[in-house]
Amino acid sequence: MCKIGIDIGGTSVKGILVEGNNIIKTASSPTNAKSGRKGIETAMFSVIEQLMCEGVSLIGVSSAGNINPYTGVCVYATDNLPEWTDYPIKTSVEAKFKIPCVADNDAICALKAEIANYNDCQNAVMITFGTGIGGAVLSGGKIIRGKNFDGGRLGHMILVPDGKKCNCGKTGCAEAYLSCTALNYEGKKLIPSLSGVKGLFRLYESGNQNAVMVLKRFSFYLNIFLDNVRTAYAPEVIILGGGLSKDKEILLSLIDNKSDITFAKFGNNAGALGSLIKLY
Ligand SMILES: [Zn+2]
Numbered sequence: 001m002c003k004i005g006i007d008i009g010g011t012s013v014k015g016i017l018v019e020g021n022n023i024i025k026t027a028s029s030p031t032n033a034k035s036g037r038k039g040i041e042t043a044m045f046s047v048i049e050q051l052m053c054e055g056v057s058l059i060g061v062s063s064a065g066n067i068n069p070y071t072g073v074c075v076y077a078t079d080n081l082p083e084w085t086d087y088p089i090k091t092s093v094e095a096k097f098k099i100p101c102v103a104d105n106d107a108i109c110a111l112k113a114e115i116a117n118y119n120d121c122q123n124a125v126m127i128t129f130g131t132g133i134g135g136a137v138l139s140g141g142k143i144i145r146g147k148n149f150d151g152g153r154l155g156h157m158i159l160v161p162d163g164k165k166c167n168c169g170k171t172g173c174a175e176a177y178l179s180c181t182a183l184n185y186e187g188k189k190l191i192p193s194l195s196g197v198k199g200l201f202r203l204y205e206s207g208n209q210n211a212v213m214v215l216k217r218f219s220f221y222l223n224i225f226l227d228n229v230r231t232a233y234a235p236e237v238i239i240l241g242g243g244l245s246k247d248k249e250i251l252l253s254l255i256d257n258k259s260d261i262t263f264a265k266f267g268n269n270a271g272a273l274g275s276l277i278k279l280y
Contacts, residue, residue: 004051005272006044007106008063010080010131013040015047016272017056023269027051037083045096052097059101060275061089062109066149069280072103075149078167080131102278107134107152108143109274113266114239116277125235126264127154129244132167133175137233143279155179157228159221177221180243186214201247219254226255237262241270 027050032039065077072090093101111126128134133155155175163172190210203211241264
């Protein structure tokens with residue numbers, strides 16, 4: 001029995017065909033976000049069509065934005081996915097393909113995929129460091145959803161009162177200090193030739209004083225952020241994912257309390273895999 005998992009992000013739609021526990025085929029397409037709802041839907045349908053085969057029993061969709069997992073509607077999405085707010089993911093996919101569909105938020109999907117690795121883990125936090133900071137929380141075996149399906153968006157906890165402006169409209173959010181975007185911005189101020197966070201990490205390794213300064217500041221904020229997360233949720237594990245987490249050694253060296261820190265195992269496929277796990 002096969003299942004299709006889809007992950008909709010701001011730049012690409014990725015998909016996997018799963019048989020049992022094995023990924024047997026992958027596909028992807030640019031999101032076409034600039035074309036709004038129609039463009040994103042076309043990309044999603046195209047990836048599903050590329051993976052479709054006899055006997056697919058379920059289509060899971062992991063999407064950025066606040067998703068109602070019971071109705072499969074995107075309740076709210078930022079401008080990363082224009083016109084995606086109010087889009088009925090589940091009913092649209094079911095109408096087109098005549099196969100049952102489930103949909104959920106991408107950070108929550110990643111959390112669901114990752115915690116399947118841990119024996120009987122009831123309390124966990126997933127943090128993804130990418131263009132933004134994604135967050136999802138499992139507490140007492142249940143996903144924290146919040147009243148508008150916007151609970152657990154940890155990237156928008158305020159870290160610095162009256163601090164830097166965030167994409168969400170607030171100031172001083174963790175995302176404005178800890179995302180790859182923020183780190184790259186700070187790095188470029190001191191090292192104008194810098195190309196991305198990877199480059200910053202390499203300079204840090206070689207002892208470049210400017211890179212050390214930028215990452216010391218990052219470390220200061222990261223440790224406050226992680227401490228706030230522990231205070232709020234007392235998780236058994238904090239799982240770090242996203243682009244930044246690929247440099248595990250360096251990221252870990254910047255964290256004071258490493259006792260509960262682990263790294264995501266599924267990388268790019270976590271969202272698509274987790275979309276197929278029904279956990280409310
Ligand atoms: Zn924010």
